[in-house]
Structure formats: C-alpha cells, structure tokens
Amino acid sequence: MLPLKLDxxxxxxxxxxxxxxxxxxxxxxxDSRVTKGTGLGxxxxxxxxxxxxxxxxxxxxxxTLAKRIQDNSEHLVVVGIGGSYxxxxxxxxxxxxxxxxxxxxxxxxxxxxxxxxLLNKISGKPYSINVISKSGTTTEPAVAFxxxxxxxxxxxxxxxxxxRIVATTDEKKGALRHFATQEGYDTLRIADNVGGRYSVxxxxxxxxxxxxGIDIDALxxxxxxxxxxxxxAKVLSNPAAFYAAARNQLYRxxxxxxxxxxxxxxxxxxxxxxxxxxxxxxxxxxxxxFPASVDFTADLHSMGQWIQQGRRSIIExxxxxxxxxxxxxxxxxxxxxxxxYLEGKELAYVGDAAYRGTALAHRDGGVPSMTIHLPELxxxxxxxxxxxxxxxxxxxxxLLGVNPFDQxxxxxxxxxxxxxxxxPGSEKATTEVKARLAAQTGDTTVKFx
Amino acid sequence: MLPLKLDxxxxxxxxxxxxxxxxxxxxxxxDSRVTKGTGLGxxxxxxxxxxxxxxxxxxxxxxTLAKRIQDNSEHLVVVGIGGSYxxxxxxxxxxxxxxxxxxxxxxxxxxxxxxxxLLNKISGKPYSINVISKSGTTTEPAVAFxxxxxxxxxxxxxxxxxxRIVATTDEKKGALRHFATQEGYDTLRIADNVGGRYSVxxxxxxxxxxxxGIDIDALxxxxxxxxxxxxxAKVLSNPAAFYAAARNQLYRxxxxxxxxxxxxxxxxxxxxxxxxxxxxxxxxxxxxxFPASVDFTADLHSMGQWIQQGRRSIIExxxxxxxxxxxxxxxxxxxxxxxxYLEGKELAYVGDAAYRGTALAHRDGGVPSMTIHLPELxxxxxxxxxxxxxxxxxxxxxLLGVNPFDQxxxxxxxxxxxxxxxxPGSEKATTEVKARLAAQTGDTTVKFx
Numbered sequence: 001m002l003p004l005k006l007d008x009x010x011x012x013x014x015x016x017x018x019x020x021x022x023x024x025x026x027x028x029x030x031d032s033r034v035t036k037g038t039g040l041g042x043x044x045x046x047x048x049x050x051x052x053x054x055x056x057x058x059x060x061x062x063x064t065l066a067k068r069i070q071d072n073s074e075h076l077v078v079v080g081i082g083g084s085y086x087x088x089x090x091x092x093x094x095x096x097x098x099x100x101x102x103x104x105x106x107x108x109x110x111x112x113x114x115x116x117x118l119l120n121k122i123s124g125k126p127y128s129i130n131v132i133s134k135s136g137t138t139t140e141p142a143v144a145f146x147x148x149x150x151x152x153x154x155x156x157x158x159x160x161x162x163x164r165i166v167a168t169t170d171e172k173k174g175a176l177r178h179f180a181t182q183e184g185y186d187t188l189r190i191a192d193n194v195g196g197r198y199s200v201x202x203x204x205x206x207x208x209x210x211x212x213g214i215d216i217d218a219l220x221x222x223x224x225x226x227x228x229x230x231x232x233a234k235v236l237s238n239p240a241a242f243y244a245a246a247r248n249q250l251y252r253x254x255x256x257x258x259x260x261x262x263x264x265x266x267x268x269x270x271x272x273x274x275x276x277x278x279x280x281x282x283x284x285x286x287x288x289x290f291p292a293s294v295d296f297t298a299d300l301h302s303m304g305q306w307i308q309q310g311r312r313s314i315i316e317x318x319x320x321x322x323x324x325x326x327x328x329x330x331x332x333x334x335x336x337x338x339x340x341y342l343e344g345k346e347l348a349y350v351g352d353a354a355y356r357g358t359a360l361a362h363r364d365g366g367v368p369s370m371t372i373h374l375p376e377l378x379x380x381x382x383x384x385x386x387x388x389x390x391x392x393x394x395x396x397x398x399l400l401g402v403n404p405f406d407q408x409x410x411x412x413x414x415x416x417x418x419x420x421x422x423x424p425g426s427e428k429a430t431t432e433v434k435a436r437l438a439a440q441t442g443d444t445t446v447k448f449x
Numbered sequence: 450m451l452p453l454k455l456d457x458x459x460x461x462x463x464x465x466x467x468x469x470x471x472x473x474x475x476x477x478x479x480d481s482r483v484t485k486g487t488g489l490g491x492x493x494x495x496x497x498x499x500x501x502x503x504x505x506x507x508x509x510x511x512x513t514l515a516k517r518i519q520d521n522s523e524h525l526v527v528v529g530i531g532g533s534y535x536x537x538x539x540x541x542x543x544x545x546x547x548x549x550x551x552x553x554x555x556x557x558x559x560x561x562x563x564x565x566x567l568l569n570k571i572s573g574k575p576y577s578i579n580v581i582s583k584s585g586t587t588t589e590p591a592v593a594f595x596x597x598x599x600x601x602x603x604x605x606x607x608x609x610x611x612x613r614i615v616a617t618t619d620e621k622k623g624a625l626r627h628f629a630t631q632e633g634y635d636t637l638r639i640a641d642n643v644g645g646r647y648s649v650x651x652x653x654x655x656x657x658x659x660x661x662g663i664d665i666d667a668l669x670x671x672x673x674x675x676x677x678x679x680x681x682a683k684v685l686s687n688p689a690a691f692y693a694a695a696r697n698q699l700y701r702x703x704x705x706x707x708x709x710x711x712x713x714x715x716x717x718x719x720x721x722x723x724x725x726x727x728x729x730x731x732x733x734x735x736x737x738x739f740p741a742s743v744d745f746t747a748d749l750h751s752m753g754q755w756i757q758q759g760r761r762s763i764i765e766x767x768x769x770x771x772x773x774x775x776x777x778x779x780x781x782x783x784x785x786x787x788x789x790y791l792e793g794k795e796l797a798y799v800g801d802a803a804y805r806g807t808a809l810a811h812r813d814g815g816v817p818s819m820t821i822h823l824p825e826l827x828x829x830x831x832x833x834x835x836x837x838x839x840x841x842x843x844x845x846x847x848l849l850g851v852n853p854f855d856q857x858x859x860x861x862x863x864x865x866x867x868x869x870x871x872x873p874g875s876e877k878a879t880t881e882v883k884a885r886l887a888a889q890t891g892d893t894t895v896k897f898x
Contacts, residue, residue, distance in 0.1 A: 002897040009893040017893075082750025098566075108747040110800035112777035114714050117547075140746055142786040143779055143799065150780040175785040182785075197751075229897035237898040256705050256762060257739055265563050276751030283755025290706055290755065290762070292741050297589055298557040300862055301531025301645075302725030306732025306739065308858030313705060313739070328561035330592055331599040336624040336631075337591040341873055350592065350870065351559035357865030360882070365861065409757030412814065413749055416806030421799065424790055433809070444458040444466075448451040448678035449686040 002229050003222070003381040004388055006239035007371045008246065010363040014253060015246050020235050023245035023399075030398035031233040031241065034391070039398050041405030046193030046202075047390055050223040053194060053202045059216065062203060065166055065186060066210035070100050073128040073164070077118070078208045079107040079145045080132035082276065083196020084168075087386075088208035090273040091200065091219065094266045094382055100213040101128070107144030115144060119151050127152065130207055132168040134190050136176025139417070168203050195405055197277050198390055201383070215379040222383025230391050240388050243370070244395035247315065250368060251289050251400070256313040260293045263355055264321050266377065268295055271319070274389055281397045281404040288400060289315070297354050308365045316362055316369035319385075320355055323348070324376025451678050452671070452830040453837055455688035456820045457695065459812040463702060464695050469684050472694035472848075479847035480682040480690065483840070488847050490854030495642030495651075496839055499672040502643060502651045508665065511652060514615055514635060515659035519549050522577040522613065526567070527657045528556040528594045529581035531725065532645020533617075536835075537657035539722040540649065540668065543715045543831055549662040550577070556593030564593060568600050576601065579656055581617040583639050585625025588866070617652055644854055646726050647839055650832070664828040671832025679840050688821070689837050693845035695819060696764065700738050700849070704817075705762040709742045712804050713770050715826065717744055720768070723838055730846045730853040737849060738764070746803050757814045765811055765818035768834075769804055772797070773825025 008015060033039030034048060047053060054062070069076055078088060085108050092103055104118055129152060131145045153161040167180035168188040180187045188203035199205060201223050210216050235241045247258060258278075260271045271293035282288035294303050307314065328347045330339060342350060359369055372388075374381045397404025419429035457464060482488030483497060496502060503511070518525055527537060534557045541552055553567055578601060580594045602610045616629035617637040629636050637652035648654060650672050659665045684690045696707060707727075709720045720742035731737035743752050756763065777796045779788060791799060808818055821837075823830045846853025868878035 004897070006895040007893055008895065009889060012893075081747060085747065086751060108750075109712070109714050109744070110746055110796050110803055111713050111715070112774045112796040112800075115796065116775045116777055136785065137787045139788070139799065139803075142788050143791070143796065145786070146780045146782045146788065147777070150782070175787065179783075179785045226897070232898055234898070236895060239895045239897065242895045256760070263558070264560050265558050266560070272751070279752045279755035279759070283752075283757075283759030285758065286761055288755065288759045290739075290741070290760065291752075292739070295558070297559055298530060298534065301557075301859065302535060302721070303728045303732075303740075304862065305856045305858045306728035306737065308732075308861050309734065310728070310732030310737045311705065311739065312735055325561045326565045328565055328596070331595045333595045333599070334628075336585065336628045337594070338586045338624065338872070339588070339591050339595065341871065342592070347559050347561040347564065347592065350588065350866075351561075353866045353869040354559055354588075354862065356886075357867075357869055357882075358862040360865050360885070361861035365858065407754045409754045409814065410750065412757050412810035413753065413803065413807040416809050417799075417802045418806075420802040420806055422790065423787070433806075436809070437805075440458060444456055444461075446455040446457065446685060446688045446691045448453070448675070448688065449681055449683070 002225055002384060003375045004226070004239060004384045005373050006242055007373065008242065010359055010369045011246055014368045015249060017236060019249060020242060020245050023249070024235055026399055027233050027235055027241045027245055027395065030244070030395045033398045034394040040403035044193055044195045044198070044405035046191050047198035048227070048394070050201050050220060050227050050387060053191065054206065054220070058189065058203060059206070059220075062188065062206050062210055062216065065207060069128045069211050070213070072126060073101045074125045075122045075127035076101045076103045076130060076208065076211050077122065077127060077148050078103060078105050078130050078132065079141045079148065080105070080204075081108045081138060081140050083199050084132035084141070084204055086269065086273040086276050087200025087205040090269040091205065091209045091214060091382060092212045093269045094377060095214045095379055096212045101211055103208055103212050106148060107141030110140060110143065115147055119147065123151065124155070128164040128166070130166045130168060131176065132190075132204055133176050134170050134196070135174045136169060136179060139414070166207060168207065197280050200273070200386055218379035219383040222380040222385075223387035226384045226387040227391070233395075239372070240392040241395060243392045244399055246370060247289060247396060248399040250315045254313075255315050256290060257315070258289045258291055259307065259314055259316045260291065260319060261296055261316055262293075262319045263296045263351055264377070265295055267319060267321075270385070277389060277393050278396070280407050280410075281393050282400055282402055284402050284409065287402065296358065300358065307362060307367060312366045314367055316367050318355060318359060318369060318371040319374075320371055321374050321377045324378065451674055451833060452824045453675065453688060453833045454822050455691055456822065457691065459808050459818045460695055463817045464698060466685060468698060469691060469694050472698065473684055475848055476682050476684055476690045476694055476844065479693070479844045482847045483843040489852035493642055493644045493647070493854035495640050496647035497676070497843070499650050499669060499676050499836060502640065503655065503669070507638065507652060508655070508669075511637065511655050511659050511665065514637075514656060518577045518660050519662070521575060522550045523574045524571045524576035525550045525552045525579060525657065525660050526571065526576060526597050527552060527554050527579050527581065528590045528597065529554070529653075530557045530587060530589050532648050533581035533590070533653055535718065535722040535725050536649025536654040539718040540654065540658045540663060540831060541661045542718045543826060544663045544828060545661045550660055552657055552661050555597060556590030559589060559592065564596055568596065572600065573604070577613040577615070579615045579617060579660075580625065581639075581653055582625050583619050583645070584623045585618060585628060588863070615656060617656065646729050649722070649835055667828035668832040671829040671834075672836035675833045675836040676840070682844075689841035690844060692819070692841045693848055696738060696845060697848040699764050699817060703762075704764050705739060706764070707738045707740055708756065708763055708765045709740065709768060710745055710765055711742075711768045712745045712800055713826070714744055716768060716770075719834070726838060726842050727845070729856050729859075730842050731849055731851055733851050733855075733858065736851065745807065749807065756811060756816060761815045763816055765816050767804060767808060767818060767820040769820050770823050770826045773827065
C-alpha cells in the first residue's frame, strides 16, 4: 500500500464522487498525453518514469561525490535558481537532520547583502560547490558561481578548487559543460527531456540531497512505486487523477486561488516547490488557479482571517503528516493559562485537533478543501508526494488546455534586463527599451509633502 | 524629506493622477476615521500616533532589559504568534547583523519537531525568554511557554529562570499578567488600543528588536516622522493615501490579488508582516484583494511565468531598496558564461536592471504595478515603511467598507479545536462538533489501487 492518500470530504458539496467520475474520459485523454507523449511539450516527459531519470551508475556516482563532500567539507554551496534550487531545498528542509555539511543556496538572487553574508560565513572553512545550470549562462547563478569560485580559489588555490566543484549541466553542450571540461570538474548530467521544475528526482536535486545525508534510494523508491501505482488513471483510485480533476472543476466553477496549507514548518519549501511546479506549468494563456501557500498555525493568525471570511475565491489543500513526529508532551504548570486539561498530552495530538478544527471551520466559511495525508515524513513518503504532485500537474495542465512543460513568459524580464545592461547581442533590444523608457514623460512619483 | 516614495508609472493606464484625485473626498473621510476615531473599530487606534505607543520611560526600560539579555544570554526565545511574532521577526531579519544573542521564535506552530530542534539548540546555553501574549491563554504560545520555561528552570533553577523571563502582556488583567506578577517577572505593557498586527512599534516588537542590536530610536523616529507627514491626506502628496486609493480602485476594476515583490531576501518577512496586516484587516465580509508575496529574482523562476502570462487578475507592488547595500563586484572569469560584459560591475547595478526589466515586462503582460522606494535599508527607513503600511491599511480598509481593526474569523478554528480537545467550558461545542463529525458518512478517501 502506498503511503499517500487524499481525502475529499470537505470538497463537498461543490465536488462529489459522481462529479469527479464524469471527468474520467478527459482524465484518460490527459493522462495518455503524459504517458504516451501525444500532447504539447512531449519533449519534456523524461520525469514520467522516475526509474529512468537517473541510471544506476549515476546514483552510485552521486553517492561517491556526496561522500567525498561530506568527508572534506563543512559547507556545500549549491548554485542554482528555479528548478535547480527549489527541489533540493524542499527535500533538505523537510528531511535534513543537520548532520553533515551545511547546505547553502546561492545564485537565486542578485542581493549583494546575501552573497556577502554567505561568503563571510564560509570564509576560511572547507567548502565545496555544486553549480547547477543547463546552459551555464543564466545570469543569477552565473554571477554567484563566479563569486564563490573566486573565493574558493583564493582560499585553496586553483588546483584544489577544481576538485571541490561539481557541475550539474547539459550532457554535451552549453557554457557550463564546456567550462567544466576545460577545468576538469566532476560533472553530473541534466537530461534534455526533464525540465527544471520536474528535476528534483534527477541528479539536479539528488546530489545536494545526498550531501545532506538523506536516503536518496528511499526517495527514489517512493517516486518509483507511486509511478507504478498511477498507471491506472481511474479517478477514484488514483489521488493524482482525482486532484487534477478536482482543481480543474473548481477552477471552472470560478475559483481563483489554491492555497496549500501545512501545519509542519519543515514543509514550507515543499510548498514553494509546489508553487513553481503548478504556477509555471499552468500559468499561461491568461488562465490557471493562482498557487499560494500558508504555514499553519502561524498563518491562522495572519492569513486565517482572509481565508475564513474574505472573498470567496479560494480552495485549500491541506498537506498533513499523520505520525512519526518526535514525542513532546505538554508539561505541568497550573491552570492560569487554561492548559491544565492538556497536561501530558502530545503536541501532535493538539496539532491534529488544530488541523481538523481548521478544515471544518474553513468548510463552514465556504472554502472547499481536500487533504493529502502522509503517514510520516520520510524520504520514501516525500518521494511519493513529489511524484504525486508532478504526475497530477501534467494531467491538470492538459485538462486546463495548456502546455504544462514550457515557460515562455520567463524570458520577458530577462530580455529587458539584458537590454538595460547592454548585453552583447541585445543591441536592438537595448535601443528599443531605452527609447521606451526615454519616452516615459511626466513625473509619476508620490512623495510626502 | 522623508525617505519613502511611491512611483505609479506602471499603474497606467488603469490608474491616472486624475482618477486617483477623484478619490480625494473618500480618502478624506476614510483618513478622518483613522485620525478622529469616527469609524468602525475606533477602540484600536493607539498605533496612529507612534510617539504615544511607548512612553519615554518604557523605551528606557526596553533598552535596559535588552542590555541585560545581551549581556547574559546567547539566545533569546520570543514566544508569540501573529502580531506578537511577525513584526519583530520582519525587522530583525531585515536589519539584524547577527551580533548579540540569536533570536528564535516559538509558539507559532504546534510542531513537535520544531520545538524539539529549538530546545536541542539552546540546551545548556544561557538563554532568556520573552513571552508575548495579551491574554496568556492563546494555545500555541501558552504551550511553547510551558516548554521553554520548563527547560530553562531545569537548567538554571526556578529562581534564576524568573530573572531571565520578560512577559509582554496586558497592563492589568489576564492570565499572563497574573502569572508574571506571581512569579515576579519583568513585564512590558500591551496597550488595550493597539491590535496585534499594528503592534510592531510598541513594546511587543521593540524588545526583541532591541535585543537583536537594532536602533529602536531610529525605527521609532522613522515612524513618527512619517506620521507627521501623513497629516495631510492629499492623494498626490501622500503615498499612504495614494496606495490606499489605487488598490481600492483596482479592486473595483476586478483585480483579485496583490503581490508584494521584493528583490532583497532580507525583506521576506516584511512581506509576511504585510500579508497579516492587509489580509487580517481587509479579508472579511466576502471581500478584499488577496495578499501574496514573492522573493525576486528567485521567484521570477517559479511564480514569474504565472505573473507574466497567467490569469490577468493581479496587481503588483515592488518594494525596492535603492542603495546602501555592500559593494560586491562581479569578478573576472572569461566569457563562456556570457558575463564578460558585466565584469567589475556591482551586483546592485545588475539587480536594478532586473527590477526595471521586470516592472516593464509585467506591465507589458497586463499587470499594473507600483513601486515603493526606500533609499536604503536602515532602522529609520524601515520605521517609515512600517508606519506607511499601517496608515495606508487603515485608510484602505475604510475605503473598502470594512472594520480594519477586528478579526472575527480567527476564532472559528480555535472554537472547533477547543471542542475537539474537550477544553473545559467548551462542552456544548464539543457535543456539537463531535455529532457533526459522527454524522459524516461515506468514505471520501482516495488511495492508490
């Protein structure tokens, strides 16, 4: 029995078993596009079979590299952005124990403060770098790679630095591949048919995850077993198919926002990863649910009011871990704080009541919700969850009628940025953008009098 | 000249200076409700005059307590949730230098893992506690206070522990006030007329902020100067009035979501604080813009696609720091990564192009945006920003037609949770909720076959 299950009690009355079953033909079509490559974006379906994303010898290589980094480094700087960042961060924050090298993420901002603080922290300490980029020319990671590489070379010399850098990049082409070959770095492969947001279970995610001491075999096994179980796309016995159909039905009914709500702070970056997966896969052609996330119970005291009584435009998905947390009981302490009745009770018991009370309250407030349950937070169950979300996303995107595997809008800011910076090759765009900015007349600044 | 300014160039064509000026009468009315207490929720306007939230002797007491904690503690555990948590965290993450005691936040989740990790981290180290609660009976902080207090007592004994706990609570009544009196804790005052989400510039926020080594006089001065400058509510010379009018006009035009976008990772929790301020103040009566946030440029590679080409339901506010960042230049490194043209340039220069390119791209994509500029990230400018947002929120809520100072929906989950836990006094609710749950028939679980 696979660990993950979905409960749709509080989707009712908007959604019923019968209404979801009416999606079966559309689901079959959408799922066949995912499995048979008959839909848009079919060049990017390498993630569908998680047993094939990494070869056995690649897993062995990843473990060897991870062991070496664990042995010779106190810090690992992972340089990447988007799909080269969020997947490994999500898994490491969810499952990391703090043992082994501390993993830092760079190249996902242009903040001088952030990168200065990072360099100060690792300066003089033994550290390694894993630079992750398909092309090697994405500005943010390319800038960060120069910074951390220069610091490492200054610290240990060029020859030793080369031994502490692993490049995860295109198998054959691109700037980073060429640079890695020239420098003699160890390298891992980014496959042509796996897009960034679907790459967490590939070498992109697996090396940082392994360095953090997480069992990548178990993570992959959770994904592989889930992939096998999704072969049948029957909506009432396949949570991925159900989830895809339900969110599309609610979107057609006029819902605008899906909020992913967890009660476990460690899952914060799983929600961030989910936001990229769904936002980037579906947010095109002027459509799609807006993906948002909250960390409960903290955010019950911030966004909770809006969710309970604001504009009735939202659906909610609870991500719930049912067990496996450390035992922690509420100590004795009188009853002034009205906690006497909870003395000796587990925090998990109180947390479960908070979840159930919240789901009921939000349902009463007009928010349809479903719950994804994991029995515990383990590498195996998290692997299952990641694959569940990926598979459901492919189906959901096809149900929505978009290409779930491209991201044409991401180029827009880059194009303007290159124009403003005067990147060679952008001369025409530079002229156009500068002319547009120069044509902006009139003061639009509001200052305090 | 106050540091904060607002640019509305990319609100055009949806918003023009003339269209905003047509709001002047409504703004005058809304602002008078804030300043004269003639609107709903007028019992909670203590924050309007930031020079009166804390008395001079309270500021002196806060500094004395902060100095003592800095001298005798390596860690400070701040126990609080919602407004007793997000404000100080926002300021400390934005301005903290890492000097002085490390500040931790507890009591904002029911995670056993989180609290176990925290106790492991501080165990055996000298630490202090600042417990912040108006009533002292809110479940999450009450639970956490028992946990960290018990650990502290076990470590240093009850007498010494009492000297390391500061309670920020109601001046006279409530469980925590009584407990603090009984135990002889040092105390700070939560005023009756300042709600949690407006309390960052009161003792609630100021003690943790001062412990982190941040200049609370400068923070307060920024707020006080901004309060003085907002006395005139003319929309074209008052950014708070302008912001309030613009977001309401866009909401009336059908926009559903406001995204706060920063390019500086340190401002992440300022956005979280803003989400509570606006979400809790406005999200009622089935209305209000949904507040969301993104951290650019990271999220240009996750939510960027949705923002550029998804459902055209969003407005965006950029929060931009124009200067004052540390110097960090892009090192030499050939041109394989296509960065040769940026060698020797400041990261801030590239970051500015990223912001300007993004604002232009999103405007082209149909997203109206405005930008709030700060000249640098300092205690003074952040104080100005916090007050700007508070003042604008009061005005905006009145324009929307809600009470910006209550949060009736927050009770709903608590009521159910108490019922499920069997809290004394909740017997009737317990019976009702259990009957409702028992009446839920039919299996609504979807499992993999």
